[in-house]
Amino acid sequence: MPQSLYIILWLVAILWINVYLIQWFRVIAFFNSQEIPRVRIPEETLEIICVFRNEETQLIPFLNQVAEILQNISAKVTLVNDHSEDQSLEIVRNHPLFGHPNLELRNPPPTIKGKKACINWAVNQSNRTLIFTTDADCLIFPFAIEKMFSLMESTKSQLVLGLVRFEEKDTTLGTYQSIENSALIALSTYHANMKTPTMGNAANMLFSRSHFIASNPYEQNEHIPGGDDIFLIQAFQNQKLKISYANDINTAVTTGVCPDWTSLWHQRIRWAQKSRFQKTGNTQKSQIVFVLFVCYLWGISIGSVLHQAYAIVLMCWTLKIGGEAIFIRKLFFKMDQKAPSLFQIIKSSLIQSLFVPLVALFQFFAPVYWKGRKL
DSSP states (O other), X not given: OOHHHHHHHHHXXXXXXXXXXXXHHHHHHHTTOOOOOOOOOOTTOEEEEEEESSOTTTHHHHHHHHHHHHHHSOOEEEEEEOOOOXXXXXXXXXXXXXXXXTEEXXXXXXXXXXXXXXXXXXXXXXXXXXEEEEETTEEOOHHHHHHHHHHHHHHTOSEEEOOEEEOOOOSHHHHHHHHHHHHHHHHHHHHHHTTOOOOOOTTSEEEEHHHHHHHOTTTTTTTSSSOTTHHHHXXXXXXXXXXXXXXXXXXXXXXXXXXXXXXXXHHHHHHHHHHTTOTTOHHHXXXXXXXXXXXXXXXXXXXXXXXXXXXXXXXXXXXHHHXXXXXXXXXXXXXXXXXXXXXXXXXXXXXXXXXXXXXXXXXXXXXXXXXXXXX
């Protein structure tokens, strides 16, 4: 291959890395640039619905937080048991909060299975005008819900999506997920406010019950793994309803990360598969561009090593990871969390550059699991 062609390929790599970094700096600059006031929620208006399955390790802290919710805002909390096979039901029934007049535990009929089906069933059973959905592995806060309600009122929206903050774990797996998940939250917020939504945050959604029922968002896709956020967004878009995305970190719920690599693998396969069913294709396009970018970077690196052009490899990866270190630290500062060390960022960047292409490849034939159930 002519030397001039190698030079062109190297220049393309450098240009692509710079475009990648510039875009991320725009995303981080925009993130958490909103301040939403708190507004009290009227009585008999809000129902919080949490579908859970096999969450025995998460339910006690979740219920403890629900106790704070019920003390501070007017809301009904409904826990929907998606046919758990562990001790989840016993944990709920033995918790001091069980029996509270505004807490209800419901078991859907055997024909209702899966998170989307359970949400749909519970929403149709509700008698409140507003529904807030979350997950049992999240912690929700009164001020965050009030800010979500405030944004809904001020924008006259029928659907509001809030942010998510991830608990820090000082392990390679935990740090990788904290970095990638936080970046995805920032990216989805940026895309949504640029009118090109790629995803939502299913653990933090506030919407109008009547509009949910009218749009019937899960009618054609209950069999698809996940997607309770993107299918709801699509259905509301099809009905020309107003959707708002919060950009205030104080609207966030807090959640943990996957405890092991197997759980993370199944989560990412689930995410990748559901994106294929998004009608706009925005999520999938974003994923494809990133996978192509990473594959090109690996290709140019391997080619450079074979031609003993080690300086090119060093320059490309130093530019990429150095830029990532800057914007990741800015992101964690905006999320009011301790930033990862440079060594943790380097490890996470290398893991991502291998892990993401593998998920992109295996999503087409790998089985999907959720909470011990094959989907």
